[in-house]
Every structure is written in C-alpha cells, then in structure tokens.
Amino acid sequence: QVQLVESGGGVVQPGRSLRLSCAASGFTFTTYGMHWVRQAPGKGLEWVAVISDDGTYKYYADSVRGRFTVSRDNSKNTLYLQMNSLRPEDTAVYHCAKALPVVGHNYGSDLDYWGQGTLVTVSS
Amino acid sequence: SSELTQDPAVSVALGQTVRITCQGDSLRSYYASWYRQKPGQAPVLVIYGQNNRPSGIPDRFSGSSSGNTESLTITGAQAEDEADYYCSSRDSDYNHVLFGGGTKVTVL
Numbered sequence: 001q002v003q004l005v006e007s008g009g010g011v012v013q014p015g016r017s018l019r020l021s022c023a024a025s026g027f028t029f030t031t032y033g034m035h036w037v038r039q040a041p042g043k044g045l046e047w048v049a050v051i052s053d054d055g056t057y058k059y060y061a062d063s064v065r066g067r068f069t070v071s072r073d074n075s076k077n078t079l080y081l082q083m084n085s086l087r088p089e090d091t092a093v094y095h096c097a098k099a100l101p102v103v104g105h106n107y108g109s110d111l112d113y114w115g116q117g118t119l120v121t122v123s124s
Numbered sequence: 125s126s127e128l129t130q131d132p133a134v135s136v137a138l139g140q141t142v143r144i145t146c147q148g149d150s151l152r153s154y155y156a157s158w159y160r161q162k163p164g165q166a167p168v169l170v171i172y173g174q175n176n177r178p179s180g181i182p183d184r185f186s187g188s189s190s191g192n193t194e195s196l197t198i199t200g201a202q203a204e205d206e207a208d209y210y211c212s213s214r215d216s217d218y219n220h221v222l223f224g225g226g227t228k229v230t231v232l
Contacts, residue, residue: 109214
C-alpha cells in the first residue's frame with residue numbers, strides 16, 4: 001500500500017533553515033509528481049510546491065518562492081523541502097502528497113495520497 | 125493569481141442531501157478536486173476530474189460543474205461525513221495549485 005512518511009520538523013528560530021523529508025513506498029515513485037501542502041494551526045490548506053516526476057519542473061507558491069526549494073532523489077524514493085529564511089508565518093504542519101498523473105501538464109494537481117505531516121514551528 | 129471561494133460552514137440533517145460549492149475563475153478552465161479532512165487527520169481525496177471517485181469513496185459523494193462554480197454533493201449524509209471539505213484546482217494563469225478556504229460540514 002502507498003505510504004508517505006514526513007520527517008524533519010521541529011522548532012526553529014526565525015531566519016534559520018530546516019529540511020523536510022518525505023519517504024515514499026508502495027508505488028513507483030519515479031513516475032509521479034509530488035507536492036508539499038501545509039496547514040497552519042487551526043487554518044486551511046495552503047499549497048507550497050510541486051516537483052515533476054523526473055525533477056525537471058518545480059513550481060512554488062508566492063509566499064515561499066526564493067526561500068524554499070523542492071527536490072527529490074528517485075534512487076531513494078524520497079522527496080525533500082529545503083526551507084531557508086524561515087518566518088513565524090511558516091509555522092504549520094507540512095504534508096507531502098502524491099499526484100495523479102495527467103496528460104498535457106508537467107504535473108498532476110489531484111492529490112490521491114497524503115502523508116500525516118510533520119510540524120514546523122518557527123519561534124524565537 | 126486566482127482564488128477559490130467556499131462557504132465557511134454548512135449543516136445537514138442525517139440522511140439528507142448537502143451541496144458544497146467552490147467558486148473561482150480557474151474553474152472555467154480546470155475541474156476541481158475535493159478533499160475531506162477530519163480533525164487530526166490528513167486530507168483524503170473524494171472527488172477529482174469530471175466526477176471521479178477514488179477507490180473506497182462511497183457513491184453518495186458526487187461532483188458537478190457549471191461555469192466558474194464546482195459543487196460537491198453528499199446524498200444521504202452520514203455521521204462520518206462530518207468534516208472539513210476543501211476544493212482545489214490548478215491556477216489558470218500560473219503554475220500554481222489553489223485551495224479554497226474550506227467548508228465545515230456538520231451532520232445534525
């Protein structure tokens with residue numbers, strides 16, 4: 001069965017960095033785009049970033065562009081999110097999610113499996 | 125970029141039908157996907173594309189589209205359907221993904 005397990009969250013001071021990981025299993029990782037979606041405490045879902053199946057295409061929300069970098073290691077079935085210059089407003093649970101494939105686009109946007117998430121708290 | 129608008133909350137009597145709507149310019153170009161999220165749990169995809177249900181999602185969930193509005197209908201709501209529901213779609217102008225603000229469904 002499909003499993004997505006995030007790790008790397010924690011408490012970090014503003015301005016510092018953190019790298020999240022998402023270990024994938026139960027499907028052919030190399031053939032699916034992957035997303036990061038976050039949820040601040042008590043708030044709704046916010047899309048963060050997407051990476052295409054081969055890592056060629058990467059897109060970001062305006063709120064994180066220039067600070068966050070999404071990457072993947074298909075040999076390790078692992079997705080990453082490097083978060084730099086963290087701000088208090090980045091405090092959230094970060095979920096990785098697998099996208100359904102779609103014809104005609106570099107990535108799918110229907111997310112059929114989600115991890116439970118890892119909590120990132122940015123506070124001094 | 126665009127945005128998706130949902131009503132914050134809706135209630136439905138047990139066994140009755142409830143419709144949740146999602147409005148946005150991007151929906152003129154792309155279908156929405158719908159996610160159900162219960163407290164403390166990860167979101168679950170319930171509808172995608174032109175009214176497609178993933179395996180394991182009951183057929184009381186259905187989706188429809190008209191102009192800039194997509195709807196999720198629960199026909200014969202059950203107690204376990206009480207949750208937050210989010211719509212999502214591609215942004216028609218940018219390589220972004222949009223989420224609506226979510227609708228809290230209460231089953232009375």
